[in-house]
Amino acid sequence: MNGTIGCSCSIADDNLCHITSFDLTRNYLNGTIPVEWASMKNLSSISLTANRLSGNIPGYLGNFTALTYLSLESNQFSGVVPPELGKLASLDTLILSSNKLVGTLPEALAQIKDLGDFRVSDNNLNGTVLEFIGNWTQLRKLRIADTPGPEFPLPIVPEKMNHLVLRNINLSGIIPKEAWDVEKTLDLTFNKLVGELPSTTIRRQFTFLSGNMLTGTVQEAFIERNTYL
Structure with a gap:
């Protein structure tokens, strides 16, 4: 599929107004x-991953109040992350990776209380992780x-995280205990973290810690797992 995208419930089949999921992944x-998509009040999932969409991420996405899943990954969106996304109170997954976004993450995102999956790597963002x-x-x-x-x-x-990737974002200080409790993937490479590695058994599948200033003895539990120091 190629071309532009468009739809309006006022001019299209009324059934479109009842659509709950839009998946246009990997097209052109x-x-x-x-x-006009905002008129589809029941739309809970939008995936536009791997297309050629560009321009700013529109602030009117904040009107899609039923959304629980939004992926704009691997497009050519530029500009800042719009604070209007903070209105998506039901959102569970927000994926903005691999675009050309700039600026800092808006504090309005704090309003999404139940966010479970947030990915924004491979952009041109700056500032700190809030x-x-x-x-x-x-x-x-x-x-x-x-x-x-x-x-x-x-x-x-938060507790019970599965994947924590904070790579090359100028982190400093020690790694807090909560981070060591991440279950599957912990990637803190190329930061300025210090302190000693814990002696407790690491149960996660992947651990990446290279490019920091950590000290201490590498425990056998690290060596037995897929750990990169």
Whole structure:
């Protein structure tokens, strides 16, 4: 499929107004997201991954109040992450990776209380990872990478996270206990973290810690797992 995307319930089949999911992944779509989509009040999932959409991420996405899943990954969106996304109170998954986004993450994202999966790596963002991430108590997966800015400590992360990737974002200080409890993937490479590795058994599948200033003895539990120091 190629071309632009568009739809309006006022001119299209009434059944479109009852659509709950839009998946246009891996096509050749260009342009941007039509404001008319906001009239589809039951739309809970939008995936536009791997297309050629460009321009700013439209703020009117904040009107898609039923959304629980939004992926704009691997497009050519530019500009800042719009604060209007904070209106998506039901959102569980927000994936903005691999675009051309700039600026800092808006504090309005803190309003999405039940966010479980947030990915924004491979952009041109700057600034720090905001402390409100620790308030996303349902967070299972967090991926932010290659974001220049001032040094800052690793925020407290929620319990029972599966994947925590904070690579090359100028983290400093020690790694808090909560981060060591991440279950599957812990990637904190190329930061300025210090302190000793814990002696407790690491149960996760992958651990990446190279490019820091950690000290201490490498425990056998690290060597037995897929751990990169």
